[in-house]
Amino acid sequence: MLVTKPYLRERAITYARKYAFGQNPIFGNFRGIGGNCTNFVSQCIYAGSCVMNYTPTFGWYYVSLDDRSPSWTGVQFFYNFITENKDVGPYGKEVTADEIEVGDVIQLGNDQDGFYHTLLVVGFEGEDPLVAAQTDDAFARPLSTYTYDFSRYIKILGVRLNADITDDCFESVLGGIAIVPGRGAPT
Numbered sequence: 001m002l003v004t005k006p007y008l009r010e011r012a013i014t015y016a017r018k019y020a021f022g023q024n025p026i027f028g029n030f031r032g033i034g035g036n037c038t039n040f041v042s043q044c045i046y047a048g049s050c051v052m053n054y055t056p057t058f059g060w061y062y063v064s065l066d067d068r069s070p071s072w073t074g075v076q077f078f079y080n081f082i083t084e085n086k087d088v089g090p091y092g093k094e095v096t097a098d099e100i101e102v103g104d105v106i107q108l109g110n111d112q113d114g115f116y117h118t119l120l121v122v123g124f125e126g127e128d129p130l131v132a133a134q135t136d137d138a139f140a141r142p143l144s145t146y147t148y149d150f151s152r153y154i155k156i157l158g159v160r161l162n163a164d165i166t167d168d169c170f171e172s173v174l175g176g177i178a179i180v181p182g183r184g185a186p187t
Helices: 009-019 035-051 073-085 171-173
Strands: 003-006 062-064 089-095 105-110 114-125 130-132 136-143 150-162
Touching: 009 035, 009 114, 009 130, 009 136, 009 171, 035 073, 035 089, 035 114, 035 130, 035 150, 035 171, 073 089, 073 105, 073 114, 073 150, 114 136
Parallel strands: none
Antiparallel strands: 003 150, 089 150, 105 114, 105 150, 114 130, 130 136
């Protein structure tokens, strides 16, 4: 039976603050092979949710560099999973800019490439969202300093999980110890 729990936004921000300028050793790095932005934002959301969806191909999970879903690292795949997810894991919806809050996601696009960059909202300066990102490492960078043609805003609404799951991954993930508590670091 699926139950819903809150997405812990402050945990996502704490994680972003710690790793925006350095790689967590338990996760792979995709710089130079497409970028690390969505991988980083997925890590942040995982820190705030502690639930992955291990459905092959269409889920949202990371086990190792060679065992991960496309949605963990791909901009469009991430959007599709979060906005269409009806099963375990975080879920959300596309909203207007004035509906986002810390812990939500912004994706940037241009006319040539479509959507290409994923950012985590970590604060606000007036109405300007402050974001965290990797590839072009940033924490509390004003969105207004980016160059892009269009954007979309994704509100994380909550997290679904099986009623019998009680694992709390936060300390283990934040400390770079293990992705799933008790399982050790990936090989």
